[in-house]
Amino acid sequence: MNFWQRLGALDRRIIYTVVGLAVALPLLLKIIMPIRVSEPVLNAYKTIDELPAGSVVMISIDYDAASEPELQPMLIAVLRHCFKKDLKVILTGHWALGLPLGEMALNKVAAEYNKKYGVDYVNLGYRPGYSALMVGIGREIRDFFATDYRGVPLDSFPFMRTVHNYNQIAVLVGFEAGATGDAWVQFAGARFGQKIILGATGVVAPDLYPYLQARQICGLISGLQGAAEYETLVKSIGTATLGMPTQSILHGLIILFIIIGNISYFITRRRKK
Amino acid sequence: MIVNIIGTWIAAGLTIAILSFLYKDNPLYKFAEHLYVGVSAGFGVIYVWAFDLKPMLIDRFIENQGVERWILLVPAVLGLLMLSRWFGKIGYLSRLPLAFTVGIGAGLGITASIQGFLLPQIQATLLPLTTINNIILVVGVITTILYFYFSRDFKGPFKYLLELGIIFIMVSFGASFGYTVMARISLLIGRIFFLLSDWLRII
């Protein structure tokens, strides 16, 4: 076995160790790299930024802990933007196991901006059957959410008294780790003309680009990079910005893996011939 | 608080237990895996109670009057019939609630697909061929559709159209792959960040 063959057949545990170290070291060194803001994220930011104070933003938690590192910083950055602009926030979600993540982010950011539950924001919780719910909210939100997640009637919250359907929701921001984003666009967007911004994991984001080009969504925040871009725009460094140098190094490492793997493959193949 | 410190140690232990799978499958990993399935199933039950049965059925049954109250028995019975699958003999009864959800799902799906995807997406493809990007977009959409609809061997100019389709599909899969790599790495960063920051407190 020559050098290239041996390199091509490297034990996977060595690769795992290299990957592990490549993640841990940059985090320990706390490197920060400049973030370039892309157009889809800038458009998302502008859509929220242009809303007059008091407008209602509905945020949907359509992810769970499996996508938390990507979408949680995005949610926190968007919440900071909303509360900074004095917008009212309604939180809901369609991924049962992810809803508490929304509550955690709300509690954290609301405290930073002195926002009060029921006055500036509410958490509706979750209902099964999202397609029916998305159409049903177009008529009356109370048919599905008569109360908030703790069982308190919606009408006991002052700003919710005037909210009945999409007509009173200025923008809907969906954080997506699956197909729920498509449903928001097709049900709430197309049927009721709801303005929509989507934040998505890297896995889902490429599938949402056709909506972006067709202007069915106003903006798209994709992956950890998207979250870091939004953090840059709202001028609050969070875990996304802190994670991007590590992300960069890992991308470089994987590209290097692909290159070494291919060199080894071509040299070995030529020798065989 | 001491409770949170204990919690962080539990979380770190479970994180390491799952990561230990990288070395090889082992009892620690199996323990964590089974715990995950059990706790998630328990969460599911609490969700059904907290976000479905209680607010949508029980609370409304108590609050509503007259017909509105008793009509709630229809979805309640439909829901219970869904569980008839638990009992082999009467399992066929679950077809009724299933038919109800399938019918509504199909009806909603048809209209949403046409109004929310097909029409706007086709409209967004009907572009003036005045820029290179517009031309690439239009050609890309058409050749991709052609590739999937005519996946048999062709000869002559049509063959080149399908080959063009493959180019677009491969570029698109490559982009999706790049984004997937990105996403998976982000998740790992999240976990290592937790271990170094919340648990070991060295960053």
Next chain:
Amino acid sequence: MRNQLPLIIVFATGLLVIVTFFIPHEPFGSLEQRFLVWYSIVAGFTMLLGLDSLVRYHLIKIRDRRSGWGYSLVLLSGLFVTLILGFYSWARYQSPFKLGSPFMYLYSYVIIPLQATMFALLAFFIASAAYRAFRARTTAATLLLVSAVLVMLGRVPLGGWLWQKIVSLIDLLPGTNLSGLKGLEVFARISDWIMDVPQTAAKRGIYIGIVLGGIAMSLRIILGIERSYTSGS
């Protein structure tokens, strides 16, 4: 009747939803809204469907002391502890989802690390696959790899850094002055272009195909031609 009634229900509900889309007025609008609420209620029950087989399977495994029964015990203990904490938190804190309740403690320190780490493992596997399996064997595979590498470079600050290094290197040649090009962010622009144009085009083509298939399937279901959903019980 056992077979006919589900078909009638599917046809009637599917038709009602479609008719209401075009005529949202009374009585269709309110009838559809009622059905949508019922749909939400009934859909919740499906979350319980797998529960009986899960519990039964692991109870039998424990009873018979089959290999790995200890893990089954862990699974069932996890399930019952979650239920107990859930209902306790309900009684004590109004909602089990109130932060600080024992139920949310379980979520923060058990569910999050388990679920998140499960998916974080994939980063290692994908890195290993990049090293061992992603070979430019054919033109199609080469295209896929090149597109992936360009997107991966352009989407992170690494792309900008690398571009600046390339420009600086070229600038070292006598007689060149490219410092104005440093801010061009070429990799980021290439990545944006791939995502906006060819990637969007192919995704649109693929999804138009999938959506057409979905519409045809939904029609077949409503008209009773496709009946596979009635089997299995």
